[in-house]
Amino acid sequence: MLVIPGGTTNMSALGLGAGRSAEAALRALIRWRRGEGPAPAVIHWPLLRVVGAARVQQGFFFGTGAVQSGVSYFHERLRPTGIKGTLGPSLALCRMLAALLRGRPHPLLPTTRCQLEGDGVRWENDWLLVLASTLDRLLLGCRPYWGQQPAPMHFTAVARNPRxxxxxxxxxxxxxxxxxxRSEEGYLSENLHQLTLTGVADFILDGELFHANSPLQVATTAPQQFLVF
Structure with a gap:
């Protein structure tokens, strides 16, 4: 599968090393197929597999809570203004971070009472945000996880009113x-093989909103092959 940056943030494409524009990547593909240019790099990378929505979904980035409200803020408030590229999502992220820094309740910071279970360990709390990804870096180069376990899924959760x-x-x-x-202060971060969320109504996967019909199970696929110019 050829990775072409064609989305709003191109977070997944950039995370896999696809730095060229869509047009440049397609030109490179044509030259390679004609034998006139270098071959693409071959990348093997796992995806997230989410079970519990209307259909099984796959992607690179899962989030709920403040992650979901930040994406909704972008689509409802910023995208209609005509902002292009990564500027809009970056502004939405900065707006959410500003709300976090104020340390007070805010519409962008809803909490969700749910139970999380990852690789046999359970946590239950009012969660401010929950995210999981197989990407090493997210929007603006952020890397909001610090788990040490040898597992392919990065998972971070922040409880309500973290210290x-x-x-x-x-x-x-x-x-x-x-x-x-620290976990006792409301912060969790682990590397997992599987995550189950009970009590979540909606979630975001690669920027798209989905409704959860049952407890969500998030796992990783076997590494998939991607071509990157």
Missing amino acids: RLPRKLVSILRGRGAAVA
């Missing part, structure tokens, strides 16, 4: 949460 979030947020986004974030 000292304004002081810890930059470190968390830069992948340094292990030094500042």
